[in-house]
Amino acid sequence: MSVRVGEAASAPTFAVAAKSLMGNEQLRRNVRNATQVIRGKRASVVGEMPDWQQLRDTAHAIKDHTLRHLDSYLIQFEENCTRAGGKVHWARDADEANAIAIGIIRAQNETEVIKVKTMTTDEIGMNRALEAVGITPYETDLADLIVQLGDDKPSHIVVPALHRNKMEIRELFMRKMGLAELGTRPEDIAEAARLYLREKFLRVPVAISGANFAVAETGSICVVESEGNGRMCVSLPRVLISVVGIEKVIPKFADLEVFLQLLPRSATGERMNPYNSIWTGVTPGDGPQEFHVILLDNGRTKVLADSVSRETLDCIRCGACLNACPVYRQTGGHAYGSIYAGPIGAILTPQLQSMEHSQTLPYASSLCGACYEVCPVKINIPEILIHLRNKIVENGDGPSGERLGMKMAAWAMSDAASLSTARGLGRIAQMPFTNNGSIHHLPGMMSAWTATRDIPSIPAESFRQWWARRKRERPV
Amino acid sequence: MSANGLANGHMSARNVSARDGVLAKVRQSLRDVTANSSAAREADYAAIPRDYIQQGDSSRETILSLLSSRLQDYDATVYPCLRHEIAHTVAVAMKARGKTSLLHPDQLPEEWLPAGYAFSRVNGLPYSEIDRGEGVITGCVAAIALTGTIILHHGSVDGRRALTLIPDYHLCIVFADQVVETVPEGFERLAGMATLPLTTVSGPSATADIEMSRVKGVHGPRFLDVILVA
Numbered sequence: 116m117s118v119r120v121g122e123a124a125s126a127p128t129f130a131v132a133a134k135s136l137m138g139n140e141q142l143r144r145n146v147r148n149a150t151q152v153i154r155g156k157r158a159s160v161v162g163e164m165p166d167w168q169q170l171r172d173t174a175h176a177i178k179d180h181t182l183r184h185l186d187s188y189l190i191q192f193e194e195n196c197t198r199a200g201g202k203v204h205w206a207r208d209a210d211e212a213n214a215i216a217i218g219i220i221r222a223q224n225e226t227e228v229i230k231v232k233t234m235t236t237d238e239i240g241m242n243r244a245l246e247a248v249g250i251t252p253y254e255t256d257l258a259d260l261i262v263q264l265g266d267d268k269p270s271h272i273v274v275p276a277l278h279r280n281k282m283e284i285r286e287l288f289m290r291k292m293g294l295a296e297l298g299t300r301p302e303d304i305a306e307a308a309r310l311y312l313r314e315k316f317l318r319v320p321v322a323i324s325g326a327n328f329a330v331a332e333t334g335s336i337c338v339v340e341s342e343g344n345g346r347m348c349v350s351l352p353r354v355l356i357s358v359v360g361i362e363k364v365i366p367k368f369a370d371l372e373v374f375l376q377l378l379p380r381s382a383t384g385e386r387m388n389p390y391n392s393i394w395t396g397v398t399p400g401d402g403p404q405e406f407h408v409i410l411l412d413n414g415r416t417k418v419l420a421d422s423v424s425r426e427t428l429d430c431i432r433c434g435a436c437l438n439a440c441p442v443y444r445q446t447g448g449h450a451y452g453s454i455y456a457g458p459i460g461a462i463l464t465p466q467l468q469s470m471e472h473s474q475t476l477p478y479a480s481s482l483c484g485a486c487y488e489v490c491p492v493k494i495n496i497p498e499i500l501i502h503l504r505n506k507i508v509e510n511g512d513g514p515s516g517e518r519l520g521m522k523m524a525a526w527a528m529s530d531a532a533s534l535s536t537a538r539g540l541g542r543i544a545q546m547p548f549t550n551n552g553s554i555h556h557l558p559g560m561m562s563a564w565t566a567t568r569d570i571p572s573i574p575a576e577s578f579r580q581w582w583a584r585r586k587r588e589r590p591v
Numbered sequence: 592m593s594a595n596g597l598a599n600g601h602m603s604a605r606n607v608s609a610r611d612g613v614l615a616k617v618r619q620s621l622r623d624v625t626a627n628s629s630a631a632r633e634a635d636y637a638a639i640p641r642d643y644i645q646q647g648d649s650s651r652e653t654i655l656s657l658l659s660s661r662l663q664d665y666d667a668t669v670y671p672c673l674r675h676e677i678a679h680t681v682a683v684a685m686k687a688r689g690k691t692s693l694l695h696p697d698q699l700p701e702e703w704l705p706a707g708y709a710f711s712r713v714n715g716l717p718y719s720e721i722d723r724g725e726g727v728i729t730g731c732v733a734a735i736a737l738t739g740t741i742i743l744h745h746g747s748v749d750g751r752r753a754l755t756l757i758p759d760y761h762l763c764i765v766f767a768d769q770v771v772e773t774v775p776e777g778f779e780r781l782a783g784m785a786t787l788p789l790t791t792v793s794g795p796s797a798t799a800d801i802e803m804s805r806v807k808g809v810h811g812p813r814f815l816d817v818i819l820v821a
């Protein structure tokens with residue numbers, strides 16, 4: 116059995132990949148523009164929710180609860196899905212999941228499948244596995260289609276082709292779809308995709324989807340999308356296969372009312388995304404008459420085993436942490452060497468691979484805390500980053516000279532896990548390196564940063580502490 | 592090996608062992624969770640804090656105008672009307688879109704359909720026929736004002752899923768008493784229907800995949816109009 120996360124095991128280290136990407140001005144401009152637009156939209160629709168923090172608290176608690184009882188909820192999901200006419204399969208790793216899907220497609224004597232955007236099948240490299248046995252997968256999400264036709268890699272969880280600009284996409288479509296002419300407006304490009312894919316939606320009898328949520332109580336699957344390609348895939352073909360990470364299960368149908376408020380506002384800055392499809396097993400006379408669910412482990416149980424970083428599995432793949440991250444906004448997604456980029460990728464990818472690969476990723480962060488602030492399910496990414504750095508150092512694999520700092524971090528974090536503590540710790544940790552209020556040289560990996568510049572040290576008193584003192588001293 | 596695994600006759604021996612393997616690893620990973628009886632699980636679930644807004648407190652009038660404005664944000668045209676004016680308003684909406692015919696679910700009330708236009712039932716129509724239609728007229732099961740969302744449950748008035756998906760134009764009749772303010776209230780309405788196929792529609796299909804500029808209309812209906820019946 117082997118856990119595979121895309122090609123992350125053979126990807127170059129973050130520092131190496133980032134360095135070459137930093138030279139690609141076009142890519143950096145595209146990433147910067149796109150993340151800026153989404154952040155603005157997100158901030159505005161989150162700002163109109165007076166109960167946003169309460170929704171985050173509930174979502175975190177639901178996920179936390181579900182993970183602690185995951186075995187029961189998985190069995191419950193399986194029972195209810197099976198009762199409704201679905202077939203539930205289990206896969207320990209990528210190869211098992213791909214083999215199950217191939218078996219189902221072959222039993223239909225089919226050689227083509229249509230696919231809805233699914234990170235999980237990217238993770239297990241399903242398209243390659245299908246192609247290797249002569250099955251052609253058609254990606255139907257516009258961005259995924261751009262990535263597939265360009266033989267490219269996704270660079271963002273929600274907007275996988277965010278690194279490509281309009282003219283690049285237009286040129287690609289003209290070449291790959293054999294179009295003599297194509298307008299230059301985004302509308303023209305979307306229309307080309309509509310025509311190209313419509314024929315496939317109406318004809319191809321097998322579809323593959325992921326799942327945003329799997330409801331234990333009812334055995335239902337929920338797919339969240341915008342373009343209508345998801346609805347096409349889950350309701351037109353004769354046979355549907357949904358590949359579902361075991362962490363996607365939620366206890367009850369009504370829990371969707373929490374996640375379907377948080378996800379669209381966080382992901383695309385919409386009050387609600389255009390379409391949500393929820394279905395349960397097979398419905399006679401409507402939609403696929405054969406429905407398979409593949410429940411996938413692929414390293415998730417390893418993540419589950421660590422009670423500190425377990426909440427990594429809370430992730431609902433909204434991508435808000437990528438857009439908020441100052442590191443991601445500079446490098447784009449490809450530097451992370453994994454289909455899971457940004458802060459969530461920096462903690463998820465190495466853990467899925469049992470901390471045996473992608474060990475530089477937990478260092479791809481300035482620990483600024485922006486990711487935690489925007490996370491709709493309140494995953495404490497900075498704390499997990501530090502926890503993982505500590506693990507790497509404990510294993511003796513990490514950058515040297517950092518062990519002591521990490522031990523201090525572990526101690527401080529176990530005592531009080533708040534960010535303000537982490538900042539306080541930073542103040543202590545930097546002491547050996549501070550000189551006249553500036554840091555001229557940092558140890559280990561960080562030395563590359565201070566080789567060419569000084570960074571101001573963390574002030575003795577944080578803004579929050581100053582504000583609190585000011586209020587105490589000068590009550591209004 | 593569970594009875595459930597065996598009940599599913601298609602499960603190979605390998606898959607049964609994968610099932611047991613995954614579940615065993617889950618349990619092994621959760622050794623720190625000691626209270627794992629079903630009673631403890633239910634108590635734990637009941638203790639989840641739910642301090643978010645479940646019921647809105649706006650007036651009926653505000654809720655309906657909020658739904659209208661949210662739908663208009665999505666470029667949907669909203670036609671308010673009274674109950675006896677439905678057929679007339681359908682004609683107005685069709686005329687505005689230049690439509691002469693629409694498809695409809697088999698059990699759509701006849702009195703919603705105006706004379707002078709062609710309407711056809713879709714029972715059993717192949718996708719290619721639906722694709723040739725000018726559009727579709729349906730009812731819905733509920734609507735959420737705060738998010739401008741229409742919910743379809745694919746029953747007698749809103750039809751099977753392909754019907755509201757393949758055509759390029761969707762004209763939806765929404766009754767005022769189907770409209771709720773918040774997302775949780777919407778889910779409360781769906782409580783008895785959780786295992787039906789459900790689709791929530793918030794504006795026409797859209798993408799922002801090209802340089803983050805919103806393009807209305809990709810694969811789902813590109814045009815959505817709503818008749819809001821008082």
